[in-house]
Amino acid sequence: MNTVSPRPVDAVIAAASTFLGERMTTNAAIRDQHSHGEDNSTPTLPDAVAFVETTEEVSRLLALCHHHGVPVVPFGAGTSLEGHVNPVRAGISLDLSRMTAILEVNEQDMDCLLEPGVTRQQLNEFLRDKGLFFPVDPGSHCTLGGMVATRASGTNAVRYGTIRENTLGLEVVLADGRVIETGGRTRKAANGYDLTRLFIGSEGTLGVVTKVRLRLHGIPEAMSSAVVQFETLAGAVESTIQVMQMGIPVARIELLDDDMMAASIAFSKLDGFSVLPTLFLEFHGTEAGVAEQAGLVEAITSEHGGSGFRWETDPAARAKLWKARHDSYWAGVAWKPGHKALTTDVCVPISRLAEALVGAKQEARELGHTTCIVGHVGDGNFHQMILYNPADPNGLEGAWDMDRRVVARGLSLGGTCSGEHGIGLGKRDFLEQEHGAEALAVMRSLKTTLDPRGILNPGKMFRN
Secondary structure: OOOOOOOHHHHHHHHHHHHHHHEEEEEHHHHOOOOOHHHHHOOOOOOEEEEOOOOOHHHHHHHHHHHOOEEEEEOOOOOOOOOOOOOOOEEEEOOOOOOOOOOEEEEEOOOEEEEEOOHHHHHHHHHHHHHHOOOOOOOOOOOOOHHHHHOOOOOOHHHHOOOOOOOOEEEEEEOOOEEEEOOOOOOOOOOOOHHHHHHOOEEEEEEEEEEEEHHHHHOOOEEEEEEEEEEEHHHHHHHHHHHHHOOOOOOEEEOHHHHHHHHHHHHHOOOOOOOOOOEEEEEEEEOOHHHHHHHHHHHHHOOOOOEEEEEOOOHHHHHHHHHHHOOOOHHHHHOOOEEEEOOOEEEEOHHHHHHHHHHHHHHHHHHOOOEEEEEEEEOEEEEEEEEEOOOOOOOOHHHHHHHHHHHHHHHHHEEOOOOOOOOOOHHHHHHHHOOOOOOHHHHHHHHHHHOOOEEEOOOOOOOO
């Protein structure tokens, strides 16, 4: 009589159920929720989803998966744009969203320790009465563990840095279940390999982050937002370059092109604005310092055709403005009903921004693509949303062709294929172009050393 041998993943599910109980589930709807992020890759169902709540549970589960050779894909909020959470080889989706404890806040030293399922919004709500805040702001409702995994940045990076500069240490579970701690509470150290930076941006391919120690900042005495519109995209970009080269310490400087403004005016009800390239800015500091910064920027933008400079200190008005900026992705998608968006993530040296951004927009128009551009232009990073019709057999491939053109232009100008979204599935082909075969071989060797059975988020970063 023939018998069917149990699959390795079934052995993992059975063993993990003894300590996770109903939190290890094969429910079809839950598996579907964990089959994709916010990207354009084809969803893949995991065999099961594990909702972990402690480091010990993560360790035990990874040890099981390592023993049986079963893939594990960490999952936070599912907001990634490059396919990071797509379990392309099935296995276990490791959901960390229930690990939401804020374990320490050291007010005098301005640092904190928390679990990976805490979101940026939750942390700042917790910190509000302590006069502290965490500035890294990607815009989406993502978890801090996911931000570490993808080396996130966002609107405040021009002044406060990315998640890399604001992470002091990590607790990481390795592929075989071992738990290590990296970094510490001191602001500098010279004591061995910098393992913290190794795991930041590793996209769950080297280990699973279970605790994060972050650097905090004091809430500024004064904050103000400003908006200025331009007749040309080049004028907005040249203004940005001059602001940064003069060393004006803006907290945020964001660009929306005319198409993005049209979409945002319709979606976010931005009354009183024209469909023109627009800069959104924010200034932090003392009242006198904020006023001085705003005055300098107004003078610079006027030299480049900027007009209608508005300066706003009212918190409600500022919140509405930045909500519109954060909702720009959804505004772009809604602008052309029935269409989807493929989003680029090029970052270039600030001096080459005009060539990269204006050139990419012109090329898209020449090829007949509808695109919306939004950018963290203060650090040379911009996203070009390429809108395509999924019903068109050539729609997605046409968008990918445009994406490749944008990246090629960025690389030729000394830039990178990904300023903040990471590599995942979507940018794998660009990694060797940017770094070269030898550097890629070193990356692969690190992966093999830390994950010899290749169970951690397989298929990401590398083709195999």
